Amino acid sequence: MARTKGSVGADTKTAIYVAAKKLIETKGFEAMTLRQLAAEVGVQPGSVYRYVKSKDELLQALMNQHISSLIEDWDQLEGKGEDPVSRLKAFVAFHIRYHIERRADVVIANLELRSLGEEYRADVVSKRSQYEANLRNILSDGVKAGAFPKVDLEVAAYAIIAMLTGVCFWYRPDGRLSIDEIIEVHQKLVLQGVVG
């Protein structure tokens, strides 16, 4: 056999990326083999190379897609005019929802940075920092406006993002709480802590 009936290159490429996300999310990048990936797509191992230059380049593409769309999505949503508290609550809601809805992307971005070649890693890290700056700016504006007491912006931003990102590692769709309820709990924790 050679070319299969009804085969369309664009569809195969999409299928490869979808399958790769799924496999890397569950097994990890190094543990995923191109043979597993090809089998998941329903194609021979060599055929993957029509759409992907190398395994490393595949990971790089997935990471860049994710971090770029994370930045883009937030930029489109951000309401610059609002007060710091509202903006912070919006950020919490956005970050949690995004991380639940696109769990595979997020897990890959957070667990596989090590596997990314050094030449690409710096780029991803810098884009991630760019995203984190959004939160730092909100906190900074809040402190300037007197809405928040003085706090170390860098540490607070790291802490809050770690807290929010953590959700996608324990969230289950059939869990006790809805996404909105989980968001509410986190908004309260971020704003007021446990003593209120």
Add this chain to the structure above:
Amino acid sequence: MARTKGSVGADTKTAIYVAAKKLIETKGFEAMTLRQLAAEVGVQPGSVYRYVKSKDELLQALMNQHISSLIEDWDQLEGKGEDPVSRLKAFVAFHIRYHIERRADVVIANLELRSLGEEYRADVVSKRSQYEANLRNILSDGVKAGAFPKVDLEVAAYAIIAMLTGVCFWYRPDGRLSIDEIIEVHQKLVLQGVVG
């Protein structure tokens, strides 16, 4: 050559575990080869098998060592008699300090769960939950005593631990803040949030 001068089995075993932690921390478990590990120890690849039954069993041992000592160390430190706020602050301090001081153990435990065989994974996950119960109990006692307003214990515990664990992924010894200062910021965030 065969047995080398001055070789002691116990020392070699220790060296293997130390080197494995370092390599897995930086490269990841799947990416680390036994040849790299052997080279780091200064020994031939086959010689590792005098001390380790298999690569998988090595990971399992490292994970179990870590999670057990985490539970043990906290149990020895916990002051049961104190008020919820003090206990919570103590937990924050302990968790951050432990995660900075034993970064390799922690990184492995958090990033390599996937690589652990399913038969061992359940055990580690259950022990981790046992550790997390310490925080849930503190929060629960605080709510009962009226020191904390009502909060979802499960979500709050996940959120706080994610926040604290996050420190070991960005902390640098030559950074701007000392460990104590970082702990203070986190204690304030956990207790009062950003609006105070």
Add this chain to the structure above:
DNA sequence: TAATTAAACGAACGTTCGTTTGATTAATAG
């Protein structure tokens, strides 16, 4: 000192990995 055990070597095992290549068939364009 002789016998035994501990520790490591060196070489190889079969397997699997990522990747390349040339042939083959399906779809499309002239």
Add this chain to the structure above:
DNA sequence: CTATTAATCAAACGAACGTTCGTTTAATTA
């Protein structure tokens, strides 16, 4: 209808993987 391009297969490549094994040397015991 024919020529060209797109998409895939089948087969193989060398390299590297985890692991095993018989041998050799150092240390310990009798």
